[in-house]
Amino acid sequence: MxxxxxxxxxxxxxxxxxxxxxxxxxxxxxxxxxxxxxxxxxxxxxxxxxxxxxxxxxxxxxxxxxxxxxxxxxxxxxxxxxxxxxxxxxxxxxxxxxxxRHPVATLQCSYGYVDIAQNDIIIHAYKNLHTVKIPLLTGTVLPDVYIGDIVTDETITKTVHYLSGLDNDTLAQIAELNIADPQNIIAYTSGGVKIKLGDLSLLEQEIKETTVFLHDLNGMNRPVDYVDFSYGAPVLKFKP
The missing domain is CATH 3.10.20.310 (membrane protein fhac)
Structure with a gap:
C-alpha cells in the first residue's frame, strides 16, 4: 500500500x-x-x-x-x-x-575634440573638428579625457549648464563661447554678435535674457555690435 x-x-x-x-x-x-x-x-x-x-x-x-x-x-x-x-x-x-542625451558644446582636448552633454559627460570624441552644429568652447583645452568621463572644470560646467538651459532655437543661434577669462565669458552668435555674459553668476537670469535677446534680434532695424548681461540690466550697443 x-x-x-x-x-x-x-x-x-x-x-x-x-x-x-x-x-x-x-x-x-x-x-x-x-x-x-x-x-x-x-x-x-x-x-x-x-x-x-x-x-x-x-x-x-x-x-x-x-x-x-x-x-x-x-x-x-x-x-x-x-x-x-x-x-x-x-x-x-x-x-x-x-x-x-544631447551634446550642447564642443571643446578641444589634448588629442582632438570632444562633445559634452547637459550633465557634463563626454559622449563623443574625435581627432579633427567636423562641421560644428553645437557651440564651440574656445580659450581652454582639456587634458586627456575619454568618452564617459565627467568634466569637473568649474568654468566649463557653468558654461555647459548655461547652454543646457537654452531652448533648441536659441542654442542653434550660438556658434562659439570664449571662456579664456572665467570672469568675462563671451558668446558669439552665428551672425557675429557678441553676448557678454560676465562670470555667469546669475545663470538663470542670463539664460532668460539670452533667449529674449536672440528671439528679438532678427527684428531689430539696426545691426547690433554686442549686448552686455554682466550689469544689473542688459546694455545694448549698436554698430555705427
Missing amino acids: KKNIFKRYIGKSILLLLCITVIIILLRSPLLAVGHISVSGNETLNKDEICSIAGIKDPVNIFAISTDNLQNRLENDLRIEKATVRRNFPNTALSIEIRE
Whole structure:
C-alpha cells in the first residue's frame, strides 16, 4: 500500500515537473514571439539602433524578457539618458520610451575634440573638428579625457549648464563661447554678435535674457555690435 502511494506521488511529481518544463519552454519559444515593439521619445537614434542596444528583435516574446534588464542595457549607452520599458496588455506590445542625451558644446582636448552633454559627460570624441552644429568652447583645452568621463572644470560646467538651459532655437543661434577669462565669458552668435555674459553668476537670469535677446534680434532695424548681461540690466550697443 505504502509502495503504491509512493509510486503515485513520484508519478505526479514527474508529471508536474514535465508540465512546468513545457510551460517554460513554450514561454521562451520563438513561436510565441508575437509582441511588437513600439519606441517613442527617440530623436537621433532610430528603432533598429535602439533594439540593437537592448539586444532584442521585432517581433519579441514579451514573456521571455526582463524589462529591468532591457532598461539597464539602454541606459548603459551614453547616448540614452533615461529609458522606460513596459509590457502592454492586452495588445502584447513592448513599449520603450527613451530620453536621449544631447551634446550642447564642443571643446578641444589634448588629442582632438570632444562633445559634452547637459550633465557634463563626454559622449563623443574625435581627432579633427567636423562641421560644428553645437557651440564651440574656445580659450581652454582639456587634458586627456575619454568618452564617459565627467568634466569637473568649474568654468566649463557653468558654461555647459548655461547652454543646457537654452531652448533648441536659441542654442542653434550660438556658434562659439570664449571662456579664456572665467570672469568675462563671451558668446558669439552665428551672425557675429557678441553676448557678454560676465562670470555667469546669475545663470538663470542670463539664460532668460539670452533667449529674449536672440528671439528679438532678427527684428531689430539696426545691426547690433554686442549686448552686455554682466550689469544689473542688459546694455545694448549698436554698430555705427
